[in-house]
Amino acid sequence: MNRDNGSTVLIVVALCAASLCIIVVSVASGPRLLNPFSMDSETCRTLLSIRLPRTAVALLMGGALGASGAILQGIFRNPLADPYVLGISSGASLAASFGLMFGISLFPFSVPTLAFVGAIATGAAVVVLGHGWKGLQPERLLLAGVGIGFFLSAVLMLVMTISVDDGLKRAILWMSGDLSMVDWELLPVGLLFILTGLGLALIRRKGLNALTLGDDITHSLGFNPTRERFFLFIAASLMTAASVSMGGVVGFIGLVVPHVVRRHVGSDAAVVLPLSVVAGGTLLCLADSIGRTVAAPLELPAGVIAALIGSPYFIFLLGQKKTH
Amino acid sequence: MLLQEIISMTKLEFENVTFSYCSKRFMEQMSFSVAEGELVGLMGPNGAGKSTILKLAAGLLSPQKGRVMVGKRAIGSYCGKERAKLVAYLPQILDLQAPFRVGELVRMGAYPYERSQALTFEEAIHIVGLHGKAKTHLSELSGGERRRAYVAMTLVQGARVLLLDEPLASLDIKYQFDLYRLLKDIVREKGVSVFMSLHDIGMGAMLDRVILVKEGQVVIQGDPGSVLTDEIVQDAFDLNESIDIYMETNRTVCHALAVAACKKGM
Numbered sequence: 163m164n165r166d167n168g169s170t171v172l173i174v175v176a177l178c179a180a181s182l183c184i185i186v187v188s189v190a191s192g193p194r195l196l197n198p199f200s201m202d203s204e205t206c207r208t209l210l211s212i213r214l215p216r217t218a219v220a221l222l223m224g225g226a227l228g229a230s231g232a233i234l235q236g237i238f239r240n241p242l243a244d245p246y247v248l249g250i251s252s253g254a255s256l257a258a259s260f261g262l263m264f265g266i267s268l269f270p271f272s273v274p275t276l277a278f279v280g281a282i283a284t285g286a287a288v289v290v291l292g293h294g295w296k297g298l299q300p301e302r303l304l305l306a307g308v309g310i311g312f313f314l315s316a317v318l319m320l321v322m323t324i325s326v327d328d329g330l331k332r333a334i335l336w337m338s339g340d341l342s343m344v345d346w347e348l349l350p351v352g353l354l355f356i357l358t359g360l361g362l363a364l365i366r367r368k369g370l371n372a373l374t375l376g377d378d379i380t381h382s383l384g385f386n387p388t389r390e391r392f393f394l395f396i397a398a399s400l401m402t403a404a405s406v407s408m409g410g411v412v413g414f415i416g417l418v419v420p421h422v423v424r425r426h427v428g429s430d431a432a433v434v435l436p437l438s439v440v441a442g443g444t445l446l447c448l449a450d451s452i453g454r455t456v457a458a459p460l461e462l463p464a465g466v467i468a469a470l471i472g473s474p475y476f477i478f479l480l481g482q483k484k485t486h
Numbered sequence: 487m488l489l490q491e492i493i494s495m496t497k498l499e500f501e502n503v504t505f506s507y508c509s510k511r512f513m514e515q516m517s518f519s520v521a522e523g524e525l526v527g528l529m530g531p532n533g534a535g536k537s538t539i540l541k542l543a544a545g546l547l548s549p550q551k552g553r554v555m556v557g558k559r560a561i562g563s564y565c566g567k568e569r570a571k572l573v574a575y576l577p578q579i580l581d582l583q584a585p586f587r588v589g590e591l592v593r594m595g596a597y598p599y600e601r602s603q604a605l606t607f608e609e610a611i612h613i614v615g616l617h618g619k620a621k622t623h624l625s626e627l628s629g630g631e632r633r634r635a636y637v638a639m640t641l642v643q644g645a646r647v648l649l650l651d652e653p654l655a656s657l658d659i660k661y662q663f664d665l666y667r668l669l670k671d672i673v674r675e676k677g678v679s680v681f682m683s684l685h686d687i688g689m690g691a692m693l694d695r696v697i698l699v700k701e702g703q704v705v706i707q708g709d710p711g712s713v714l715t716d717e718i719v720q721d722a723f724d725l726n727e728s729i730d731i732y733m734e735t736n737r738t739v740c741h742a743l744a745v746a747a748c749k750k751g752m
Contacts, residue, residue: 239581241585368594368597371586371590371594372594372597374581374584374585374586375580375581375584375586375591375594376577376580376581378541378544378546378575378577379575379576379577379580379636381544381545381546381566381575382544382570382573382574382575382576382640382643383570383594383595383597383598383643384566384567384568384569384570384571384597384598385566385597386566424585428586428587428590429585429586429587429590430586430590
């Protein structure tokens, strides 16, 4: 094993160990500390119906956002791309907020379902608008996403302005990344879409690496740039939609986690994608456990805490890069 | 026809190729060929269609009329991986800030293959003179080194036809000579065909053959001594000044150098 592979393995082992520790802390911490050595029926109920599903959702959401960010930064060849730049979150937010503010509860999980439908519909609209005569071009796709995102955000603001009831507060909380309403029943569908998206992205990992070098070289290496971009866009959209539908809009992770991972292990998508899943999931898990503990019984949104933890580290890394 | 048979008789051929874009005709009935193991330069003024010719040869563009053939088959008839094993294309503008390390970039050349190639990424890095820099980020290399890293990637790709769009641009004279020697070795030792666009008349004089194009037409093609003459170059580039091109032909002693000198005041 050469030194390069050795250091990557070391980073993977360290990250997995840190992730396991944070999962244990996340499950145990909260407004009431759970003691695994004295489990009464109340503790068991809290563990099984609140802490475990919440930790699982935080891991899945953070992982999905981290991987989506890594994909989108690659296919757009833009370090500022993140899962929300495509307008997908705006579509999900509008649909979910509509459900929360107008109390739509025609079926179980109507809010996550509405969010998912909104995200997928927005993603489809972005693909249609982003398709030019040369196929799916990154600049066109990006502009379509930004344009649609702004439009949907404006509609959302309009709806929120005219809404006055209790649903408005819930909608605002949801848009800040609210994990307080998660349930085991949310998991299977979310997990299915996230695994599908991640699997698709891993199958297309070589195409993702090639797209980072530009369409001409992608073609020269035997890939069809439009086809690769389309499949990877679908993968990122599925993961983002599943994430947003489970716990609302969590910013920062999709933008920053892939950069941090690349800084330590290089840019090969075969390594960056799975590690972004682990790092993103771990960060959101940590953020959520801090958010529900530090000001208990008040809950701080996980997305806000993730940004507060991650930003200083990201700035530190940028500073280090400058001195190299 | 098996890919192995095609590879054994790789030759790039333009047969009466006509290409238009947005109702503007870029080339008309263009025909030429590049033989196996030949180092051919594509020269001409800006806007002559050099990049378009290379993109057509790479299968990035499709001609409206005529055919671009590689190994007796139209380039568009190959599936992606088959095509990548035959033809590699390096565009003029490379993403020099791509977030990869040299080793990661060079390894990508093996993507068209299921198994590892005869030429490993370590060997390719060594050939282009970047040994010891496999873990260096592209952004930390000089312009010439980055371009050589991309060339190493195409070496690992192992294509029989190498299409290079102005590979010498932005390189200083040392790197130009280094790259020239590298390409010459690949052509001689591996029988690869190299077809590259360039502006430098001195470098053009060192190639096996030069194709001079202007306004989407082949003006003249042949050995550099017969193509790069004062009159032909002056005419092709619409030069107002008259020039003298001195050609040293003793290639065994020193690679031929052409020096274009403006006759001031004429």
